[in-house]
Amino acid sequence: MKLIIRDTDYAVRALCFIAKSKKNRVPVSWLIRELNIPGPFLRRILQVLNQKEILNSYKGQGGGFSLAKPEEEISLIDLMKIFQGPIKLNECLFKKKICPNIKVCKLKKKIDKIEKRVLSELRGITLAYLLKK
Amino acid sequence: MKLIIRDTDYAVRALCFIAKSKKNRVPVSWLIRELNIPGPFLRRILQVLNQKEILNSYKGQGGGFSLAKPEEEISLIDLMKIFQGPIKLNECLFKKKICPNIKVCKLKKKIDKIEKRVLSELRGITLAYLLKK
DNA sequence: CCCTAATGATACTATATTAGTATCATTAGT
DNA sequence: ACTAATGATACTAATATAGTATCATTAGGG
Numbered sequence: 001m002k003l004i005i006r007d008t009d010y011a012v013r014a015l016c017f018i019a020k021s022k023k024n025r026v027p028v029s030w031l032i033r034e035l036n037i038p039g040p041f042l043r044r045i046l047q048v049l050n051q052k053e054i055l056n057s058y059k060g061q062g063g064g065f066s067l068a069k070p071e072e073e074i075s076l077i078d079l080m081k082i083f084q085g086p087i088k089l090n091e092c093l094f095k096k097k098i099c100p101n102i103k104v105c106k107l108k109k110k111i112d113k114i115e116k117r118v119l120s121e122l123r124g125i126t127l128a129y130l131l132k133k
Numbered sequence: 134m135k136l137i138i139r140d141t142d143y144a145v146r147a148l149c150f151i152a153k154s155k156k157n158r159v160p161v162s163w164l165i166r167e168l169n170i171p172g173p174f175l176r177r178i179l180q181v182l183n184q185k186e187i188l189n190s191y192k193g194q195g196g197g198f199s200l201a202k203p204e205e206e207i208s209l210i211d212l213m214k215i216f217q218g219p220i221k222l223n224e225c226l227f228k229k230k231i232c233p234n235i236k237v238c239k240l241k242k243k244i245d246k247i248e249k250r251v252l253s254e255l256r257g258i259t260l261a262y263l264l265k266k
Numbered sequence: 267c268c269c270t271a272a273t274g275a276t277a278c279t280a281t282a283t284t285a286g287t288a289t290c291a292t293t294a295g296t
Numbered sequence: 297a298c299t300a301a302t303g304a305t306a307c308t309a310a311t312a313t314a315g316t317a318t319c320a321t322t323a324g325g326g
Contacts, residue, residue: 001136001213001217001218001219001220001221002221003134003244003247003248004244005283005284005285006284006285006286007284007285012240027300027301027302028301028302029300029301038285038286038287039287040286040287040288040289041285041286041287043302043303044286044304046302047302047303047304050302050303057301057302057303058293058294058301058302059292059293059294059300059301059302059303060292060293060294060295060299060300060301060302061293061294061295061296061298061299061300061301062294062295062296062300062301063293063294063295063300063301063302064301064302065302076240080134084134085134086134087134088134088135106262106263107145107209107258107263110254110258111136111137113254114136114251114254114255115136117250118247118251121243121246121247122247125240125243129239130239130240138312138313138314139313139314139315140313140314160271160272160273161272161273162271162272171314171315171316172316173315173316173317173318174314174315174316176273176274177275177315179273180273180274180275183273183274190272190273190274191272191273191322191323192271192272192273192274192321192322192323193270193271193272193273193321193322193323193324194269194270194271194272194322194323194324194325195271195272195323195324195325196271196272196273196322196323196324197272197273198273
């Protein structure tokens with residue numbers, strides 16, 4: 001079971017790199033060279049981040065990507081939502097009418113609680129947090 | 134993203150049912166009728182639970198399944214491990230040598246911490262807990 | 267001793283998610 | 297006009313999840 005899938009992983013790495021390189025407009029070709037990520041795949045990820053307004057993009061020669069928000073406002077949870085969909089840990093479980101006798105809702109409540117805690121932890125993991133040493 | 138997949142879900146329901154029905158030796162045919170679970174699929178799940186020594190099985194006429202342990206000793210986390218593999222939330226992330234400069238290990242540490250908390254919560258969810266009202 | 271109701275074991279199909287590739291169009295600086 | 301960049305989109309491959317089908321084996325009961 002994975003909490004974080006590859007797209008999110010790559011996104012974090014790329015964003016860290018872009019944030020660190022003081023140059024704005026980092027072209028994908030750099031990232032491909034520096035990080036260890038298959039090219040076209042990374043491009044698609046950055047395109048999505050652009051659509052979601054986490055990155056700005058500049059076309060043409062000398063173009064590239066730059067952060068669209070301050071590092072404090074980019075959180076792991078945003079990236080996970082984008083690439084992995086909403087985080088509903090208890091989604092498929094015990095949809096009504098099953099086991100109505102036993103207090104199964106106890107399970108759902110527990111999972112809900114776990115989910116809330118996980119979400120708040122993830123919300124706290126921002127780019128700024130990851131970058132400060 | 135799901136924390137609990139269908140096999141685990143079905144396993145929980147079946148175990149609750151078996152635990153509640155004071156009869157030992159509950160045949161699969163009962164469970165299929167009572168719960169809402171596709172037959173052959175459920176059988177396979179119970180067979181696995183038997184192999185993992187969470188259920189006992191009795192062949193032949195009048196046979197069926199019964200709990201192999203007290204309800205306190207069957208925890209959600211056992212079932213998840215069986216059906217979903219080891220729960221390593223940070224598994225695929227930042228395997229060495231990538232981004233060695235930035236303190237990415239901060240991310241790993243955070244995720245590890247989250248993982249520990251989730252695991253301990255899950256460990257506390259036993260059959261006994263789910264059944265007591 | 268045979269019939270039948272049960273599990274054991276295994277192999278197969280279908281669907282969804284994740285991972286990765288390929289291609290062509292568009293933009294903008296030189 | 298050339299070139300270095302992104303935009304958009306369609307495709308393939310691998311893996312995980314969900315579900316089905318089949319035949320063998322066991323054990324109780326007439």
